[in-house]
Amino acid sequence: MDKLPIDSVLPELKRALSEHANAVLIASPGAGKTTRVPLAVLDEPWLSGRKILLLEPRRLAARSAAKYMASAIGEEVGGTVGYRVRMDTKVGPRTRVEVVTEGVLTRMLQHDPSLDGIGLVIFDEFHERSLQADLGLALCLQSQALLRDDLKLLVMSATLEAEPVAKLLGEAPVVVSEGRAYPVETVYRPRSPSTYLDDAVASAVMDAMRAHDGDVLVFLPGIGEIRSVEAKLGGMLAGTSGVRVCPLHGSLPFEAQDAAIAPLRSGGRKVVLSTSVAETSLTVEGITVVVDAGLMRVSRFSPRTGMSRLETLPVSAASADQRRGRAGRLGPGTCYRLWSSEEQARLSPRNVPEIMEADLSSLLLELTVWGAGDPAGLAWLDPPPAPALQQAKELLTQLGALDADGRTITSHGRAMSEYGVHPRIAHMLLRAMELGLGANACELAVLLSERDIVKGGGGRADADLRLRLDALQGKGTAAVDEGVRRRLLDEAGRLKRELGVRGEKGDAESDSCGLLLAFAYPDRIARQRDSGKYLLSGGRGAAFANGQLLSREEWIVVADVDDAGTDSKIRMAAPLSYAQLTEHLKDAIREETEVYWDSASQSVRARARKRLGAIVLEEVPMHKPPADRVLAGLLGGIRAEGLDILPWSRAARQYQERVVFVRYHDASWPDLSDEALLADLETWLAPYAEGIKGRSDLQRLNIKELLESMLSWEQRRLLDTYAPTHWSVPSGSRLPIDYGDIEAPALAVRLQELFGLPETPRIAGGRVALTLHLLSPAQRPVQVTRDLASFWRNAYFEVRKDLKGRYPKHYWPDDPLEAQATRRAKPPGQ
Structure with a gap:
């Protein structure tokens, strides 16, 4: 094997792992850490013949690393080296190194918390700080502390700050490999605000190919941009031989992914259009030039709305350096950045850890199954935020994964956790199996878990999820990517086999689409409002951006919204019938009564409602509401209107004032001030308000007698002495x-x-x-x-x-103290 930079630090790394339970390896891109380290420590005495788990953040990277290591020792994948990713496994009885995605590790831990037979777990590319990597490390640390003191953990990264993670690992030793640094020239070519991204990227690619030899790796934020640039380059390269444009993203079939990574067998040049999947772990053969659009697409969760949304953002400085380094893997290279050096200086230093911005429902489900419903009991590099955890708890409770108190896992929740998919999808699959709709649910699950299957999404009818289901099943006229369709059908087929669903095709009818979607998104069942917009059961507003056929439906379920503005834009949805709603989601429908004070009529009113979250299904007047609710409504109305609504007589007001006066001088007397009376209506007024529903009924109360009842017999006797009514x-x-x-x-x-x-x-x-x-x-x-x-x-x-x-006719004596008082003009006798 060719010598790689990592080779020089392997003795130090072996020594660190021999003497400590954990270690941290920092190695620059291209150093060879992913493929060299597992094989180098495979025969270490402390491993004692046990397996190594190598965690990769993406399926593509896991498969590629396993193939490379197997080839390096002259074997096929599935021998000494194998891989295990979602819906694809190649391991055998002799496998010692298993390359797995991070979600697979979580499944393994849930089934066997001690990881019996595993001697070393390696967390590769940990700087990406994926949610599953943080969870896997937290669970491994607890397993190590409680069950397996001989389990060793190794965290590997290219750009991670070593000190915090070394401290988390118990002051673990840090081994650093400088890597092989071929010079990479950086060319800044800022894109004009008036220039479309695909035009700027395609132009940069053509200039780069004219100026440099070798293959070109282009970084774009998403599949839509990849398709657009692919189309642009197709036109520009028309008539040019020997140049192949290869998309590279996680939604491609495995064969297309392998073709993008491998060198062209027939010679010529290759332009690889990739998402951030090629930023780390992968080595794309032949690359000497990188064209970086400088953008990334991330999913951000909003605890305020309970929804996740995709945002296109500038890359971090660390990611930009990672991408730039791809041009210098084989020799000197060039990186074209479609932004200015001034913009480069303003980039965020590194990406925000996913745990700080993600939907945490999957994480909380895993933790509750693990027995750690309170994440504070685990060791985290960054603890999960409380608002997102609360939102996750509410969703899992709504899906029936947690009991009513939101703390204990239910049998349904345990079954959901076995599926290894988002809790929403797991709940949908379980409910669908009960109704004999498993085939459609499996196909819907892969559609919801992937990018949009329909090309050019956003047309007038594109929001209808039924079109996607039909397209997946080979029906309808929607334009689809056949490669993606075949891969999704394969994944749906594997899922059906795992669940024991008979048949490879879904039901001929797509009427169940909305119902299945409602199982997954009970908080996004929506009812049309008078304005033609929709109210979601979770409380948010939503609307179609243009004239969609679905906008005629009274009831829909929203699968995807942009979560922007007052009314979120509906990107994907399916219709739901009211009969389906009331039959299959009746447990989510709450019956409630509202007894309230109506200020217009100055009386207590009552109505009965059926409600699905924020949506009122039915509402009718209630003629005989419970007496205690009527009383509460009455007292609430009195508080809202003020005490003047009561039938105060002058004698009652004077009585109140006299008692207030006495209390001012003697605090042992009851407080009959307006503020105190309003605050304590339940004590002095409620016992006498039976049957009273409104202002007119209140008139029969004698307020003075009610106030008198608040004084003791002795106080009533003393009141006339201390505060007489007259003098x-x-x-x-x-x-x-x-x-x-x-x-x-x-x-x-x-x-x-x-x-x-x-x-x-x-x-x-x-x-x-x-x-x-x-x-x-x-x-x-x-x-x-x-x-x-x-x-x-x-x-x-x-x-x-x-x-x-x-007043000359009146009596005005010289000595008023000797004069006789009079009510007349003259004193008596005159």
């Missing part, structure tokens, strides 16, 4: 006391009726002097005082002078 003045009049001002109860009295009274009257056991509002014979204010003696001495004579002039 008798020297003239013989019995005048009411105004307790409106808690600090200054007032007595309004004509001045002539107080002649002969030397001091201000006092209440509250003599502690509070009444505020006297002295009036003229015409009941107009003359003076306000709380010190009557001072008034007689100082102010009376000035007031007397004024009053005598205005």
